[in-house]
Amino acid sequence: MIDAHCHLYDAADVAQQMYLYERGGVACVSEDLTSLERSLALAEQWPGVIYVGGALHPAHSVTITPLELDKFFARLEEVHSRLDLVGESGLDYKYAVTPEQRQLQGSLLQRHFDFAARHRLPVNLHSRRAERAVVEAALEFRSTTGLNALLHWFTSSRKLIRHGAAGGLFFSAGPVILEDENSFRAACSIPLELLLTETDAPVPFTRGGGRLEAVKEVTEKLALYHEMSLSEFELVLRDNFRSYLADPAADTPGAES
């Protein structure tokens, strides 16, 4: 199974759930300094299974002080060689309401893009109430750097999926597709080679949103739609996850990063 976006900071939880990921991987994203350190520790414990994302969540952009921001990016630079991706970054207009706040969020996103470009890392993006803006920013990032970008929990707009997929963006579907027909339809429209699965665990959102096991149900439902056996479909997801993590411009495409 592949979980392309979750927040797991409790190693015991992960140990319990690891059987699910025997043939897969987990992208463990962070949102602040504390979660970054925990994710790094987790990846050391589970090499080859846990992949670490470093970033400051966009929700923090309007409250963080410039000093704290510099401290965060200084630490990110220090640990850059231990990161597999940059995330969870993006835009969140629930927390940025005024033009000034949105501008602040935009410049924080750009700072993450610059960091990712410098260290040749893919990005993992959040886009609440800012779907189009994040798709456009991700397309720009992809075309200027050649690096991969994933729009996480992105099953709200088939039109934007089509637009982003044309530029090679990855999209991940979460447990919301288990109970919302429109989200499921949107997930089905993601081109197979750009599709990933996720839980966003432990965020409690829907029936399966807070559970790691939900990724199995999500995978089964999409496998059925694509008329593939579960094991066949899992291989596709695993290959996609590898492609997403790899630097497309590197000499050994598809190699684990």
Ligand SMILES: [Zn+2]
């Ligand atoms: Zn998240």
